[in-house]
Amino acid sequence: MVFSSLEFLFFFFPIVFGINYLLPIKLRNYWILLASLFFYAWGEPSFVILMMVSVFSNYALALRLDELEGWGRKIIFIFDLLINIGLLFIFKYMNFLTSIVHNAFPEGAIRETSIVLPIGISFFTFQALSYVIDVYKKKVPAQKSIANLGLYISLFPQLIAGPIVRYSSVIDQISDRKITLQGFSEGLMRFIVGFNKKVLLANILAEVADKAFLSKNLSASFAWLGALCYSLQILFDFSGYSDMAIGLGRMLGFTFLENFNYPYISKTVTEFWRRWHISLGSWFRDYVYFPLGGSKVKKGRMVVNLLIVWLLTGIWHGANWTFIVWGVLYGLVIIAEKLTGIPKKIDKWHISLRMVYRLFTLLLIMFGWVLFRSESLNQAIIYILSMFGLSNNTFIDDMFVFYSREYIVFIICGTICATPLFIWLKNIYNGRRFIKIISNIGYVLNLVFFLASISLLVVRSHNPFIYFNF
């Protein structure tokens, strides 16, 4: 089930939230757990078993961790890590690995597997890992209630596409949280904002991106248009989902950390990864980079640490060479920035140089998305060559003319919404009456757009989330 669907909006949402508010507080966790398992089963019932295996194993082993010290504790911890990573490996990467081996040794004994990928496995596995690691490091005690742990791992707002919620950030909220009128209202508005981003921007811009990436004779201009639209699509798709997740969590009394912070205004690639998918970046930073020594080691070791982190980041995103190359390339750029100290020095540069580097950052990000979107490295290379007119293609064609005119309003709106323009204006004109009027108009517009989003869903039936494959 996706949030931006009619069955979620008119069936799941009113029933789950309605009953939640009617139930006594001590029963609500059980209800939300049940609803979360139902939510997950909607896509494929059999994968609920996988979810429950994850919950049971982490519950039992974490409790054991709490009881043990020394080597016993280490062994249980490693065992639990292996279970979590093992499940992720089997369901997400086995097909890729067997495919590589089979292609290398076609006459060999290894056959290609075709294991179905459980939706959201990367997200809930990383949540489970963060719980186990925090228990091992004694940051938090093991959860005594299996229902509460199950709730944490399977909580439906962030189950299948994040944000990756740290156990330590919600441990108190699991057992004691309040739903206020203000919180509920802001949560619902946040949900609606995310809903609108997904349906009105991401889904519509996807039409241009899909056309470009599926096109055989791609003109340079259309290649750029497609890349731009995909960059906006993936931003609104993912940040929209995060908004919906955060909003729904707030309506249930949970406060999740922000996952996106206008990443396209970043001055450097390093900054981009502090604004994009913040929960993932911080997860790798805290659970991989810092334990490896982080940057408090010799330069050579730091470079290796960063490469490991970015290789894993690429692998996390998918079982394809494109993701691996994408991750490694980002790693190399971030390493270069770190070694040259650009992130720290850039504010002192002349404005023209800052703009040039900002543009360079944006272009790198966009080329990265081309790689990310492509089915293969070959396709990505051809696409990028097309962007520069280097694949026997024309500069401009009818498709560019039509699509640029047809989608111009959405491209402009998308570009504006990708920046914190309204926040900047609010900060500049803070306290002025017209800002309040504009804010209130903004709320009303949200409702108008919400109706438009529902209308679009009614007219269409298909709107897959990009990050569902992770």
Added chain:
Amino acid sequence: MDQKKRDYGVIIIAFISLALIVFLSINNFSLSKDPIDKFLKGERTFSETVEELVNKYSSDKLKYKYDFVNYCGLFLRLSGRRAFNEATLLNNGMLTWGAGTFQRDIRNQKRNADAIFSFSNWLREHDIPYTFVMLPDKMDMNGTLLPVGLKNTLNEEANQFVNYLYEKDVQCLDLRPIMTETAAQVSDYFYRTDHHWNIKGAFKAYQIIMRYLKEKDIITDTTNIDESLWDIHEKEDWFLGSRGKRVGTLFAGTDSLMWYTPKFTTNQSCIIPNKRQIFKGDFATSNIREKYITTRDLFTLNPFCVYIGGDYPLVRHINPSAGNKKRILILKNSYVLPLQAFLSTSFEVVDVIDPRHYSSSSIAEYCDWYKPDYVFTIIYPNSLDDKCYFSMGENKVADHNNEWEIILDAYDLKMKDNQKDYHYAKIPVKLEAGNEYMFSFASIDRIKGESDGVSVVLYNFTTKKVIFENLFDVDCSENPENNKWFIKMPEKISNGDDYRLLVYDGIRGKTKGTSINIEDIQVLQR
């Protein structure tokens, strides 16, 4: 204080949104009731229930669905969109197909042209003249109506096809340069929100075809093409066409419904065998379907079908008082619905086959049996994609050295009303798979009841299935040539199939209260 005002703004809008969600949920709650009931009873698995729920919420049963479609159309129109949900807004404000339909790789039309050439030759060998009529697409010939950047390749394909026909000397009447040379003509002859031409366009085509036939000395009487002999009726804001239903009324508006009825006297019948319907009376009774004129339902009715009612495998128009005592066969698509009604005023018999739905025989076999005086294929450029229009089955017509052999002769049937809806009599011959038969009779007398038709059915008693069905007009015995039904038997599948002809004293399912006598039934085998 200001912060508090701001907070109430969020709260108010949030609760309005919540009220909207709850309102729509309550109104659509019934969609989930049936799937959940079945799941709880164990009649469906969880996955099946999920699939059914998703389908229900995507279906036309969703409450306020059409209001949302309209709102969506308005929203996208205001945002400058011109192409959405397989509809494209032309520069003249009309809607046509989505780009996926009219902007495709141009396919070589030689094979299609060769098929028509072969069919045309086969008809010529059987002394049946033939013309391929290329209908206009909803696009001017220069494609100026499209948004910048889009291109119509359908007309290019059609040009290629028509040129091949001309090269091979096949008779071809291309209506496109006559009816859609300019954008103004498109506006004149087509519906705003539907991909079809309007009634004015269909009548124009009727005039052109009749003049064409007169020039070729096929017919003599073209009186009825004078538009002053027709009453023109109109209902405004009555019709949301095929494209309009996809984008709502606020994207490109709605259409008026126009229909023509003759001022001159008419008495004809329209027989639709697979629907077991006979419409008998004047032109309006025979050809016009009242519900499209009396009921306005923009999203679920299709008033383009005001003439004839829809696309059927076979429709037969019989008009004994027509000025041209000819029988014509039209191989058509949906454009022809109003056109065939107009043609029915000018010809004694108009047989209309829709090859997309017709499967009782090959087209060539049909021509061999009924020997029409003229055959047309009347389609528009988008149909060049449809193989059924280019597969006539000439090779299926056996080289007959044998003529028909009589296996039942001079058989009289008296059927008295037995107060049952499916009262039939079995013709006392057994039919064999793979053969050809002709069923005919001299006359039908209606003794009792109001039924205008008689059903004759090929029935398989082994499988208990109706194979083919034909309808006869009770009064059509004025011309015995019309009292024939040719049957191409199915190929043998298994031993022991018991095929019989059954005659119903009335329309099948409505035989209660009727009695008929049928004289001189004959069954021939070839």
